[in-house]
Amino acid sequence: MKCVKPWRTATMAESRTWSQRAVHDWLPVAVVLLSVVIAWYVAAWALNAPGAIERVLDEEAGYTQLELFEATMTMERPLMPAPHQVAMDFYESLTEWPVDSPRNLIYHVLVTGQSTLLGFVMGTALGLLLSVLIVHSRTLDKALLPWIVASQTVPVLAIAPIVLVVLGSLGFSGTAPKAFIAMYLCFFPVTVAMVQGLRSPQKIETEMMHTYAASRWQSLWLLRLPAALPFLFPALRVGVAAGLVGAMVAELPTGAQAGLGARLLTGSYYGQTVQIWSALVMSALLGLALTGAVAGVERLVLRSRGGV
Amino acid sequence: MTPAWFWPAMLLLALVAGYSVHRVAALQGGRWTGMATAALFGAWVLVFWEILVRALDVPRVLLPAPSLVMGSMGDHAPKLWGDFVQTVGKAVLIGWALGCGLGFCVAVAIDRMPFLQRGLLPVASLTSAIPLVGMAPIAVMWFGFEWPSKAAVVVLMTFFPMLVSTLAGLQAAGKLERELMYSYAASYPRTLLALRLPAALPFIFGALKVNATLALIGAIVAEFFGSPTSGLGFRISTEAARMNMPLVWGAIVVAAVTGSVAYALLVQLERRAAFWHPSVREG
Numbered sequence: 002m003k004c005v006k007p008w009r010t011a012t013m014a015e016s017r018t019w020s021q022r023a024v025h026d027w028l029p030v031a032v033v034l035l036s037v038v039i040a041w042y043v044a045a046w047a048l049n050a051p052g053a054i055e056r057v058l059d060e061e062a063g064y065t066q067l068e069l070f071e072a073t074m075t076m077e078r079p080l081m082p083a084p085h086q087v088a089m090d091f092y093e094s095l096t097e098w099p100v101d102s103p104r105n106l107i108y109h110v111l112v113t114g115q116s117t118l119l120g121f122v123m124g125t126a127l128g129l130l131l132s133v134l135i136v137h138s139r140t141l142d143k144a145l146l147p148w149i150v151a152s153q154t155v156p157v158l159a160i161a162p163i164v165l166v167v168l169g170s171l172g173f174s175g176t177a178p179k180a181f182i183a184m185y186l187c188f189f190p191v192t193v194a195m196v197q198g199l200r201s202p203q204k205i206e207t208e209m210m211h212t213y214a215a216s217r218w219q220s221l222w223l224l225r226l227p228a229a230l231p232f233l234f235p236a237l238r239v240g241v242a243a244g245l246v247g248a249m250v251a252e253l254p255t256g257a258q259a260g261l262g263a264r265l266l267t268g269s270y271y272g273q274t275v276q277i278w279s280a281l282v283m284s285a286l287l288g289l290a291l292t293g294a295v296a297g298v299e300r301l302v303l304r305s306r307g308g309v
Numbered sequence: 310m311t312p313a314w315f316w317p318a319m320l321l322l323a324l325v326a327g328y329s330v331h332r333v334a335a336l337q338g339g340r341w342t343g344m345a346t347a348a349l350f351g352a353w354v355l356v357f358w359e360i361l362v363r364a365l366d367v368p369r370v371l372l373p374a375p376s377l378v379m380g381s382m383g384d385h386a387p388k389l390w391g392d393f394v395q396t397v398g399k400a401v402l403i404g405w406a407l408g409c410g411l412g413f414c415v416a417v418a419i420d421r422m423p424f425l426q427r428g429l430l431p432v433a434s435l436t437s438a439i440p441l442v443g444m445a446p447i448a449v450m451w452f453g454f455e456w457p458s459k460a461a462v463v464v465l466m467t468f469f470p471m472l473v474s475t476l477a478g479l480q481a482a483g484k485l486e487r488e489l490m491y492s493y494a495a496s497y498p499r500t501l502l503a504l505r506l507p508a509a510l511p512f513i514f515g516a517l518k519v520n521a522t523l524a525l526i527g528a529i530v531a532e533f534f535g536s537p538t539s540g541l542g543f544r545i546s547t548e549a550a551r552m553n554m555p556l557v558w559g560a561i562v563v564a565a566v567t568g569s570v571a572y573a574l575l576v577q578l579e580r581r582a583a584f585w586h587p588s589v590r591e592g
Contacts, residue, residue: 029428037432048451080451143334143343144350154518154572155565156525159542162533162549163557167371238438246440246530253533262443269446269534277446285439292438 041084048081049073082275091279103259106283112260114287116176117248120183121241128191136199146196152189161250179251186247187240194236198229234299241291311364326353373555381555389563396528396541397567399456404463405524409517412471420479430476436469445531454537462531467520474516478509510583514575521571525564
């Protein structure tokens with residue numbers, strides 16, 4: 002139970018420090034984000050102006066700078082859509098179409114999120130299993146771990162097209178190949194971090210387990226796994242973000258029907274820039290939501306274990 | 310059909326392989342025995358891969374034998390070399406250098422502005438959760454099919470990790486050392502050059518290493534979205550579509566070797582540049 006200090010009843014002072022903290026922490030972020038939006042508008046104006054002059058405005062009749070600005074902000078297929086255009090497209094796709102329509106971004110989020118999560122769960126399970134085996138076997142440690150560590154320096158995502166072709170010719174399609182790619186992208190960071198984490202208990206601690214005559218299982222369950230948790234969660238955050246990239250890339254060559262990656266690709270085929278940008282915004286939100294969820298679980302778990 | 314003695318022979322060979330790896334792993338010794346174990350294990354994997362693929366007549370589409378991959382790499386060496394130059398020599402190298410350089414410069418520039426730091430750091434950290442490589446179709450639209458569009462994606466992907474790491478590294482110098490510099494009345498640039506940048510080196514090298522892999526991934530995936538008729542990503546996606554899997558594996562071998570060599574080079578460079586740092590001395 003938390004200790005409430007009875008003499009600290011001055012809520013006014015606390016609320017002031019709270020607001021001061023908000024200014025201290027959030028004002029800079031707000032300023033940075035605002036300047037990003039302003040820079041975006043300026044970029045939209047600068048990039049779209051030549052196209053707008055050519056396609057929208059009548060050059061012979063002449064135009065004012067205001068008309069030019071208006072034209073750059075409202076073009077049909079702009080080189081760089083203005084933020085409000087993206088926001089409008091985003092909002093319309095969410096509200097004006099049913100959830101199971103391919104025009105609704107939620108539909109694509111569900112498709113991509115499903116394969117990402119499935120792959121993430123499988124990859125994490127595989128990584129945990131393998132790291133436990135590696136920690137307990139000197140042979141596996143010496144033979145396998147260097148390869149897994151080395152795989153961190155290799156663009157493993159490049160194997161995605163092979164996986165798609167192989168699983169496709171074996172008759173798998175839909176979620177399975179995408180989840181498989183997300184799985185092996187999640188698997189590497191989790192394994193590397195967990196081997197490190199399971200080895201993190203100090204010698205004095207493992208020796209204490211030894212004097213208690215604890216079995217391997219007990220010392221794994223009671224000492225090594227809890228000690229590895231702080232290593233596991235950062236790897237999970239990396240893994241889920243990598244899995245999302247994997248799932249999106251996996252959607253590229255499959256004929257592009259559903260998913261955020263497919264949405265990006267169709268957008269670029271048909272020059273629908275606004276569609277590309279709103280799909281990008283959606284995938285950014287999905288990535289933030291996934292890592293945010295992992296971070297939330299991390300906080301819950303570490304707090305319930307009495308950590309900081 | 311495989312002859313009757315095939316499976317018992319394979320079993321025997323597997324036992325020999327397992328035992329030999331086990332024995333080498335049990336050897337006492339420094340780094341070299343560790344690497345020998347890994348190398349032996351890798352060699353055995355290749356041997357079994359070759360034998361099983363040939364014996365079981367696995368279709369080439371599913372899994373080409375290592376010898377086939379090697380042969381294909383030999384046959385198409387000029388092609389793969391062109392891809393390497395296109396992707397690694399232009400897009401990756403230029404994008405990586407620009408992205409890391411920009412991230413470093415911005416970090417140093419806002420080092421004296423805590424307000425901007427507090428604003429940029431959370432935003433820059435969050436970008437690691439965002440699939441930035443999705444910018445590829447837009448980059449292609451802006452910069453065309455050639456390598457500048459790939460380099461742009463690489464710049465975007467490498468910029469933020471470098472920014473975050475450099476900012477963290479600049480805070481890494483100990484209080485004691487800073488106070489020493491202060492007592493010497495050292496100016497800000499002097500402190501930066503003599504104390505804080507050297508103290509930040511391990512962080513910077515960490516970002517350089519992570520970014521090397523990120524840059525390769527970015528350039529290859531960006532080529533999936535549209536590219537000229539060469540490049541590792543282009544080779545992988547088009548040859549996969551044509552079911553010419555040995556060449557796809559060959560392109561992946563090139564990418565993998567590039568990633569590992571880049572990493573090894575950076576580790577060597579770090580040993581030279583930050584030889585005094587505890588993290589290097591221990592390793």
